[in-house]
Amino acid sequence: MTMKLDRRLFLATGGTAAGLALAGGMPRARAATREVVVGTWGGDYERLMKKFVAPLAAKQGVRFVADVGNAPARKTKLIAQSHLPTNSMDIACLSNDDMAEVAALHTLADINETQVPNIANVFPNLRKPYAIPHIYSALVLVYNPAIVPKPNSYADLWKPDYAGKIGFSDILYIYNIIAAAEAHGGKPGNFDAAKKPLLALRDKVKIYPSNEAVANALHSTEIGVTVMWKARAFQWAKNGVPVKFSVPDEGATPVVFEAAMTRNANNPKGAEAFLNAMLDPQAQLGFAEAMGYLPTVSNAKLPKKLDEELGFTEAQRKNFFIPDEAYMIKTTSQWLDWWRQDFRG
Structure with a gap:
C-alpha cells in the first residue's frame, strides 16, 4: 500500500486525453444520484467496507460503489482527472504517505467538519484538513x-x-x-x-x-x-x-489509511456522508476486530483483551513520531x- 508513483509522466500530459487514457479512461457520466464511488483496495478492506460502512451510509440514502485497484493506479487516476469538471471517484482511499503526495498536487477537497461531524472524535494527532484517518x-x-x-x-x-x-x-x-x-x-x-x-x-x-x-x-x-x-x-x-x-x-x-474527497467529486454531499460513516465507532470496531488495525476515533472502545493486544495508551499516542x-x-x-x-x- 505504500508504493510511490512516478507522476512526472502524468503531470507532463497536463490532463490531456493521453494522460486520461493512461489513467484508465475518461470518467463515466453519472446522473444526479446518491451513488458514491470510492477508490479503494480490494480483498478484506473492500469486504469490510461493504459490511460495516455501506449500511450506515445507506441510511443517509448513499449507495456505495467500489472502484477497486492498487494505490499507484488510484493515484494516477486521481492526478490525471484532477482538472476535469468531475472525477470518476468521489472518494480516494490511500495511506498517509500517498495521500500527502496527492494533496500537495491540489487534487483533494478540504474536509467540511460541519458535514463530517464524527471528525470531532478523531484523535488530535491524526487529524488533517484534507483527509479523514480511517484506521491505523x-x-x-x-x-x-x-x-x-x-x-x-x-x-x-x-x-x-x-x-x-x-x-x-x-x-x-x-x-x-x-x-x-x-x-x-x-x-x-x-x-x-x-x-x-x-x-x-x-x-x-x-x-x-x-x-x-x-x-x-x-x-x-x-x-x-x-x-x-x-x-x-x-x-x-x-x-x-x-x-x-x-x-x-x-x-x-503511525501508518494511517486515510480517505479523502476528490476536489472535483461528482457527489460531494454523498461523499461527506460516506466519510462520516467511515468514522462511525461501530464501523471502526468492526475493522479492528477483523484486520487488527485500530480505530482513529476516541469513542470506539475496544474490548479490553483486544485493546491490550492492539492498542496504544494515550501517552504512547501523544509520543507518536510523525514525519x-x-x-x-x-x-x-x-x-x-x-x-x-x-x-x-
Missing part, C-alpha cells in the same frame, strides 16, 4: 522472546544482544530509516542521523524482500527481532508465529537510493 497502526519492535531479550527502544538494536539477530523488511525501507533516525536524535523533518548508525549495523542485519518473509524468519528463529506494524505482527501471532510486541521509548511511527509530510515527499526517493546503494548494497 504503528511501527513497533516485534521480537521472539525465546531468541532475544525484550527490546524497549529502537536504540537497543545496536546492543550486542541483538547483533546478527535483526531482520528488516526491504519494502519498509523508509520506516527502518526512521527507526534508526529516532534512535539517534533524528527529527521529523530530518532523518540524516540514521546514516552512520545504519552503516555500522549493516553486517549485523538480514534484509528480507517482504513482510511475509520476515514473519517466516521469525517463525524459523533465523532472526529474533524486527520493526513492523503492530497490526501485522498481531496477525502473525494469531497464525502461530511466536512473537511479542514492544512500543519503542522513542515513539512509534514531516513535506520532507517525506521531497526525500523519500533519495532515501530509497541511499538504502539500495549504500546500506543494502
Whole structure:
C-alpha cells in the first residue's frame, strides 16, 4: 500500500486525453444520484467496507460503489482527472504517505467538519484538513522472546544482544530509516542521523524482500527481532508465529489509511456522508476486530483483551513520531537510493 508513483509522466500530459487514457479512461457520466464511488483496495478492506460502512451510509440514502485497484493506479487516476469538471471517484482511499503526495498536487477537497461531524472524535494527532484517518497502526519492535531479550527502544538494536539477530523488511525501507533516525536524535523533518548508525549495523542485519518473509524468519528463529506494524505482527501471532510486541521509548511511527474527497467529486454531499460513516465507532470496531488495525476515533472502545493486544495508551499516542509530510515527499526517493546503494548494497 505504500508504493510511490512516478507522476512526472502524468503531470507532463497536463490532463490531456493521453494522460486520461493512461489513467484508465475518461470518467463515466453519472446522473444526479446518491451513488458514491470510492477508490479503494480490494480483498478484506473492500469486504469490510461493504459490511460495516455501506449500511450506515445507506441510511443517509448513499449507495456505495467500489472502484477497486492498487494505490499507484488510484493515484494516477486521481492526478490525471484532477482538472476535469468531475472525477470518476468521489472518494480516494490511500495511506498517509500517498495521500500527502496527492494533496500537495491540489487534487483533494478540504474536509467540511460541519458535514463530517464524527471528525470531532478523531484523535488530535491524526487529524488533517484534507483527509479523514480511517484506521491505523504503528511501527513497533516485534521480537521472539525465546531468541532475544525484550527490546524497549529502537536504540537497543545496536546492543550486542541483538547483533546478527535483526531482520528488516526491504519494502519498509523508509520506516527502518526512521527507526534508526529516532534512535539517534533524528527529527521529523530530518532523518540524516540514521546514516552512520545504519552503516555500522549493516553486517549485523538480514534484509528480507517482504513482510511475509520476515514473519517466516521469525517463525524459523533465523532472526529474533524486527520493526513492523503492530497490526501485522498481531496477525502473525494469531497464525502461530511466536512473537511479542514492544512500543519503542522513542515513539512509534503511525501508518494511517486515510480517505479523502476528490476536489472535483461528482457527489460531494454523498461523499461527506460516506466519510462520516467511515468514522462511525461501530464501523471502526468492526475493522479492528477483523484486520487488527485500530480505530482513529476516541469513542470506539475496544474490548479490553483486544485493546491490550492492539492498542496504544494515550501517552504512547501523544509520543507518536510523525514525519514531516513535506520532507517525506521531497526525500523519500533519495532515501530509497541511499538504502539500495549504500546500506543494502
